[in-house]
Amino acid sequence: MSDGAALLRLAGIHTHIGRYHILHGVDLAVRRGRLTMLLGRNGAGKTTTLRTIMGLWRRSAGEIDFDGRPIGDLETPDIARLGIAYVPETMGIFAQLTVRENLLLATGPQGFDEAQLEAVLALFPALREKWHNAAGSLSGGQKQMLAISRAIIEPRRLLIVDEPTKGLAPAVIQLLIDAFLRLKQSATTILLVEQNFHVARSVGDDVAVMDDGRIVHTGAMADLAADETLQRHLLGLSLASHQ
Amino acid sequence: MNGALLRFRAGDWGAYAILPVMALATLPAMSFSTWLTLTVAGIAMGMMLFLMAAGLTLIFGLMQVFTFAHGAFITLGAYLAVSVVAVMAGWSAAESWWLNLAVLAAALLVALVASGAAGYVFERVIIRRVYGAHLRQILITVGGLIIAEQLVVALWGANPLPLPKPASLRGSIILGGAAIEKYRILAASLGLLAYAGLHLLLNRTRVGLLVRAGVENLEMVEALGYRIRRLFIGVFVIGTALAGIGGVMWAFYQELVTRSIGGDMTILIFIILIIGGLGSIGGCVTAAVLVGLVTNYVGFLAPKLALGSTIVLMMAILLWRPRGLFPVGAR
Numbered sequence: 001m002s003d004g005a006a007l008l009r010l011a012g013i014h015t016h017i018g019r020y021h022i023l024h025g026v027d028l029a030v031r032r033g034r035l036t037m038l039l040g041r042n043g044a045g046k047t048t049t050l051r052t053i054m055g056l057w058r059r060s061a062g063e064i065d066f067d068g069r070p071i072g073d074l075e076t077p078d079i080a081r082l083g084i085a086y087v088p089e090t091m092g093i094f095a096q097l098t099v100r101e102n103l104l105l106a107t108g109p110q111g112f113d114e115a116q117l118e119a120v121l122a123l124f125p126a127l128r129e130k131w132h133n134a135a136g137s138l139s140g141g142q143k144q145m146l147a148i149s150r151a152i153i154e155p156r157r158l159l160i161v162d163e164p165t166k167g168l169a170p171a172v173i174q175l176l177i178d179a180f181l182r183l184k185q186s187a188t189t190i191l192l193v194e195q196n197f198h199v200a201r202s203v204g205d206d207v208a209v210m211d212d213g214r215i216v217h218t219g220a221m222a223d224l225a226a227d228e229t230l231q232r233h234l235l236g237l238s239l240a241s242h243q
Numbered sequence: 244m245n246g247a248l249l250r251f252r253a254g255d256w257g258a259y260a261i262l263p264v265m266a267l268a269t270l271p272a273m274s275f276s277t278w279l280t281l282t283v284a285g286i287a288m289g290m291m292l293f294l295m296a297a298g299l300t301l302i303f304g305l306m307q308v309f310t311f312a313h314g315a316f317i318t319l320g321a322y323l324a325v326s327v328v329a330v331m332a333g334w335s336a337a338e339s340w341w342l343n344l345a346v347l348a349a350a351l352l353v354a355l356v357a358s359g360a361a362g363y364v365f366e367r368v369i370i371r372r373v374y375g376a377h378l379r380q381i382l383i384t385v386g387g388l389i390i391a392e393q394l395v396v397a398l399w400g401a402n403p404l405p406l407p408k409p410a411s412l413r414g415s416i417i418l419g420g421a422a423i424e425k426y427r428i429l430a431a432s433l434g435l436l437a438y439a440g441l442h443l444l445l446n447r448t449r450v451g452l453l454v455r456a457g458v459e460n461l462e463m464v465e466a467l468g469y470r471i472r473r474l475f476i477g478v479f480v481i482g483t484a485l486a487g488i489g490g491v492m493w494a495f496y497q498e499l500v501t502r503s504i505g506g507d508m509t510i511l512i513f514i515i516l517i518i519g520g521l522g523s524i525g526g527c528v529t530a531a532v533l534v535g536l537v538t539n540y541v542g543f544l545a546p547k548l549a550l551g552s553t554i555v556l557m558m559a560i561l562l563w564r565p566r567g568l569f570p571v572g573a574r
């Protein structure tokens with residue numbers, strides 16, 4: 001992977017949570033304009049990696065560069081302001097706020113850009129009907145749509161999404177796959193964590209696989225998708241059964 | 244249908260109905276005029292409690308700060324009222340609505356500014372260092388309250404000070420056969436005004452949107468690119484400023500100011516926050532009026548029980564709704 005093309009680069013990242021040593025030297029490059037899948041078993045450290053990028057956990061060693069600039073010491077809001085949108089595993093929806101208010105929070109002081117809003121609502125028409133409803137009243141799939149919409153309601157340079165399809169019905173998962181494919185057309189750089197291998201092979205360009213707090217494999221998603229032995233070796237049976 | 248109506252959840256009915264139910268349930272136990280007097284007294288007391296508690300519910304809800312020093316800002320407001328009345332004694336004694344109201348307005352303004360400024364300093368110097376550390380918050384704010392009471396003694400002396408209401412704010416008007424103190428109507432109106440202002444601020448402005456979001460999930464607010472520390476300062480200043488004007492209103496109501504006037508309210512304020520649900524302004528005003536009503540009704544019907552009645556009320560509400568009437572957020 002040529003580092004020059006990397007928008008985001010992690011080098012030797014160690015992260016401790018309390019007294020637990022969770023990340024043991026993560027090296028990861030997310031290339032511009034591509035969708036990078038971050039895969040790995042439960043507890044491999046995927047969420048911890050994303051939270052470390054966002055400054056929600058502090059790295060204890062290593063460097064994080066965004067667009068060639070070190071961001072490891074920045075505060076979370078300042079990292080976000082560089083143009084990084086983050087959809088956490090828990091979605092981070094504000095349940096008591098309306099759908100509209102949830103989206104409004106992600107816009108600048110001037111509020112919604114009508115064209116951008118229309119584009120997002122075209123991606124997820126269900127949100128239009130729930131516009132004035134409390135987000136807490138949405139279904140799980142609608143909440144995920146809202147979380148992703150909030151991440152793309154303004155143009156961002158990097159989109160980081162943690163397990164968006166967890167617990168969702170196949171039809172909704174397909175909708176999210178279509179949404180990611182659409183986003184790829186606009187050359188958005190995306191870092192996506194997934195457990196669902198079908199999703200990963202459908203949308204991923206590049207792939208990095210984590211285990212026990214380290215990256216144990218990087219390459220093209222298509223290559224991993226074609227190699228079942230490697231999949232089983234890297235990801236175990238749990239992922240293979242998703243196919 | 245508008246958004247607010249659509250957002251109305253079936254589960255909220257009980258919480259919304261509790262005030263009218265409580266008020267009407269006591270009607271058969273007394274004459275109508277007595278009931279009306281007590282009800283107005285309860286609402287007025289409730290709205291003053293709301294002024295004192297509103298800031299704290301936001302501070303708790305948004306920043307998860309356990310501060311026991313909130314009473315100090317109430318006390319500051321109360322003593323500033325004494326000083327303002329001392330300076331404007333002539334206007335306060337004059338038989339003129341306008342001059343009297345001017346005295347009250349001046350006291351409110353001075354308290355608003357001074358308590359807000361003191362709150363700013365308190366946040367910058369002390370609270371800022373203890374975000375996320377609850378035990379240290381409790382210790383340092385209890386210490387802060389003690390120091391504040393000593394400062395009050397140094398500035399205004401150890402003896403309780405009288406604070407007569409301005410002339411035309413004394414006495415009652417007769418309404419429906421009941422004597423209703425003028426001051427209570429004024430206090431209730433001011434509380435309502437503050438509630439309306441806070442409601443608009445929270446529901447119609449970007450800052451309010453941020454506060455409501457932050458009460459639910461601070462981390463996500465940060466991940467959206469907002470620097471929450473500035474929000475914290477703003478909420479702290481608004482909260483302490485409100486406590487200051489609550490202190491002014493409460494002091495004129497009591498007509499006597501002691502160094503513990505604010506500290507004495509601490510337990511009642513905490514009860515209101517717990518009943519209302521931490522971080523909820525609607526819950527805070529409902530709970531404050533509920534406490535005001537119960538205190539007045541029980542004080543009339545069974546004076547010996549008055550002291551414990553609010554605690555019993557809190558326990559009953561918590562059995563019914565363990566996270567208060569209007570729980571906010573998922574934490």
Ligand SMILES: Nc1ncnc2c1ncn2[C@@H]1O[C@H](COP(=O)(O)OP(=O)(O)OP(=O)(O)O)[C@@H](O)[C@H]1O
Pocket residue numbers: 017018020022040041042043044045046047048049089195
């Ligand atoms: N707050 C925490 N305190 C202590 N340990 C934690 C905490 N969060 C995560 N861990 C531990 O860190 C390791 C990595 O967790 P992480 O959530 O990053 O894994 P993941 O790859 O996202 O897993 P999953 O697929 O289940 O979401 C796990 O062993 C987990 O138990």
Ligand SMILES: [Mg+2]
Pocket residue numbers: 046047048089162163
């Ligand atoms: Mg995870």
